[in-house]
Amino acid sequence: MPRSRAKIDIVPLGDSAVVLRVPNNDAALKAQRQIENAQIAGVIECAPAYDSLGIFYEPGAIESFDQFVSQIQSASKSRDRRAKVDSRLIEIPASFNREVALDLGLVAQHAQLSPDEVVDLYCRVEYRVACIGFTPGFPYLIGLPKKLITPRHATPRKEIPAGSIAIGGHQTGIYPSASPGGWNVIGRTPVQLFDPNNDPPVLLRAGDRVRFTRSTS
Amino acid sequence: MKIDIVRAGLLTTVQDLGRTRYRQFGVSLGGALDVHAMRVANLLVGNDESAAGLELTLGGVRIRFTDERLIAWCGGEFDVPVPPGHAARMHAGDEISFGQPKIGCRSWLAISGAIEVPIVLGSRSTDLRAQFGGFEGRALRDGDAVSLGRSRNGGAAAAISSWSAPREWTQTAEDEPTLRIVRGNEWEIFDAFGLTSVHFDVTPDSNRMGVRLDGPELPRKEDVDLTSEAVAPGTIQVPPSGQPIVLLGDCQTIGGYPKIAHVITVDLPRAAQLRPGDRVRFREVPLEQARELLRQRENDYRCFKTGLSLQRA
Numbered sequence: 001m002p003r004s005r006a007k008i009d010i011v012p013l014g015d016s017a018v019v020l021r022v023p024n025n026d027a028a029l030k031a032q033r034q035i036e037n038a039q040i041a042g043v044i045e046c047a048p049a050y051d052s053l054g055i056f057y058e059p060g061a062i063e064s065f066d067q068f069v070s071q072i073q074s075a076s077k078s079r080d081r082r083a084k085v086d087s088r089l090i091e092i093p094a095s096f097n098r099e100v101a102l103d104l105g106l107v108a109q110h111a112q113l114s115p116d117e118v119v120d121l122y123c124r125v126e127y128r129v130a131c132i133g134f135t136p137g138f139p140y141l142i143g144l145p146k147k148l149i150t151p152r153h154a155t156p157r158k159e160i161p162a163g164s165i166a167i168g169g170h171q172t173g174i175y176p177s178a179s180p181g182g183w184n185v186i187g188r189t190p191v192q193l194f195d196p197n198n199d200p201p202v203l204l205r206a207g208d209r210v211r212f213t214r215s216t217s
Numbered sequence: 218m219k220i221d222i223v224r225a226g227l228l229t230t231v232q233d234l235g236r237t238r239y240r241q242f243g244v245s246l247g248g249a250l251d252v253h254a255m256r257v258a259n260l261l262v263g264n265d266e267s268a269a270g271l272e273l274t275l276g277g278v279r280i281r282f283t284d285e286r287l288i289a290w291c292g293g294e295f296d297v298p299v300p301p302g303h304a305a306r307m308h309a310g311d312e313i314s315f316g317q318p319k320i321g322c323r324s325w326l327a328i329s330g331a332i333e334v335p336i337v338l339g340s341r342s343t344d345l346r347a348q349f350g351g352f353e354g355r356a357l358r359d360g361d362a363v364s365l366g367r368s369r370n371g372g373a374a375a376a377i378s379s380w381s382a383p384r385e386w387t388q389t390a391e392d393e394p395t396l397r398i399v400r401g402n403e404w405e406i407f408d409a410f411g412l413t414s415v416h417f418d419v420t421p422d423s424n425r426m427g428v429r430l431d432g433p434e435l436p437r438k439e440d441v442d443l444t445s446e447a448v449a450p451g452t453i454q455v456p457p458s459g460q461p462i463v464l465l466g467d468c469q470t471i472g473g474y475p476k477i478a479h480v481i482t483v484d485l486p487r488a489a490q491l492r493p494g495d496r497v498r499f500r501e502v503p504l505e506q507a508r509e510l511l512r513q514r515e516n517d518y519r520c521f522k523t524g525l526s527l528q529r530a
Contacts, residue, residue, distance in 0.1 A: 011402050012399070012402075012504055013401075013402070013447060013448070013449055013452070013476075013479065014399060014401075014449055014451050014452060014479030014480075014481070014482070014507075015399060015479070015481050015482050015504060015507035015508045015511055016449070016482055016511070017447065017449050019402070019446055019447055021446075032241070044237055044238075045237055045238050045239075045240055045241065046240075046241060047240040047241045047447050047470055047471065048241060049444065049445050049446040049447060049471045050444045050445065050446070051444060052444075052446040052447065053447075054240070054446065054447020054449075054470075054471070056237075056240070056449070059482075059508040059511050059512055059515075060511065060512050060515040060516075065505070065508065131241075131445075131471065132241065132242050132243040133243045133445065133469060133470045133471035134243060134469055134470075134471070135243060135346065135347065135469070136239075136242060136243045136244045136245075136344075136347045137242060137243055138243050140445070177347060177348075179346075194242075194243075194347070196337050196338055196344075196347070196349040196350065197337070199338065200242060201239065201242055201244065201338060202242045202243070205242075206241070
């Protein structure tokens with residue numbers, strides 16, 4: 001693994017947050033642990049994305065902004081052993097039957113494969129949860145085979161059913177609850193991804209690995 | 218120990234100061250769209266600033282009390298028998314009505330003892346999109362009975378303070394407001410003059426997630442392919458249509474549209490008052506000024522809070 005890290009870039013997100021830009025998702029998740037562990041005064045919470053970390057703070061609780069930024073800089077450069085991101089492998093059973101796979105035909109056509117070949121290819125690889133967002137518990141997964149990259153619908157569907165597994169461009173993910181969306185639905189899982197009565201409320205966390213298994217039901 | 222919702226109006230929800238610490242799981246901040254108004258109203262009735270109250274949208278609301286309570290409200294120019302920013306006493310059987318606002322869109326009502334609903338993920342706020350928290354995860358309906366907590370001073374409500382809150386905190390609606398903004402990360406890819414030199418109209422598909430605007434299209438000078446990253450209430454996104462969206466409390470946690478600017482935190486209360494058909498303008502201020510204005514308001518708020526508690530002691 002290359003040890004030289006590109007310069008860490010911190011940009012303001014309005015007057016109460018900054019975004020830390022890092023080279024990749026690993027670095028984003030590691031920076032989240034480092035910054036949480038550093039307990040920098042004023043930091044309220046962190047929210048990782050693909051290759052960045054949103055850091056929300058209380059402007060009244062920091063001495064100076066420049067000092068705050070350098071605290072973040074040094075925390076994200078620290079060699080904090082506790083900052084290791086644990087990555088669990090989680091299997092998601094899914095049905096890819098015609099009734100639930102609303103756009104499987106379209107994805108197959110685009111990839112010039114049969115629907116069966118699409119599902120085989122989709123289930124053969126391991127994905128990584130880059131971040132959770134869009135709706136509560138929605139995992140943005142990286143690792144989609146290039147052949148399955150399919151553009152989003154020009155007009156989003158009014159409602160995509162809960163549990164839908166979908167492809168949007170080079171991204172793939174699972175809709176935890178029914179919501180509008182423009183991604184191509186290729187299957188559905190009965191697994192509950194978000195439960196507000198649990199803490200943490202999500203099944204999948206950033207950094208986890210995901211594999212889909214074909215259920216026969 | 219309850220209130221009866223005689224008429225729920227267009228959209229009345231239980232809200233507190235919002236849900237922090239769960240953004241990393243995709244959970245919106247939520248809470249009162251004007252958290253400052255909510256906490257000021259709470260202080261006026263003797264509640265903790267973080268107590269749950271009601272957010273009312275465009276009036277048409279009638280509430281009946283079943284025991285003695287203090288109430289206070291802040292927000293738009295609503296037609297209410299009690300002036301904004303003052304505490305008033307309600308007795309068992311009393312009703313209060315919120316008529317249509319002359320200007321503005323929302324108001325926040327605090328009741329001594331606070332709205333008593335379960336805490337879900339650290340907050341009593343209603344998450345309408347994910348349907349949890351608040352009162353059964355939904356907006357209130359006619360006929361709902363909403364539980365209240367015990368007032369601080371036992372059964373009878375606390376003494377009414379002669380203090381009222383500053384007007385700019387309690388009456389936040391303005392005709393054709395100019396919201397102050399700081400530059401967003403993608404400011405450079407637009408001709409920002411297009412944002413600050415004209416007015417925009419608020420469209421009907423605005424909601425608690427964001428205020429959608431209609432105006433001269435903001436064309437991109439260059440095409441950029443952005444990876445999604447964190448967004449926040451106040452962020453002004455520009456989707457491919459070129460029509461900006463000002464994000465509010467229920468916005469999603471990460472987004473991939475270019476961020477041209479951010480409404481500064483102290484002006485979010487005025488953004489929350491925009492309703493369909495309203496006009497709005499934007500003016501750029503330096504980032505350091507935005508932070509300074511927020512620090513100042515927080516200092517003023519702390520003085521107000523201390524003053525109130527000394528007066529009660």
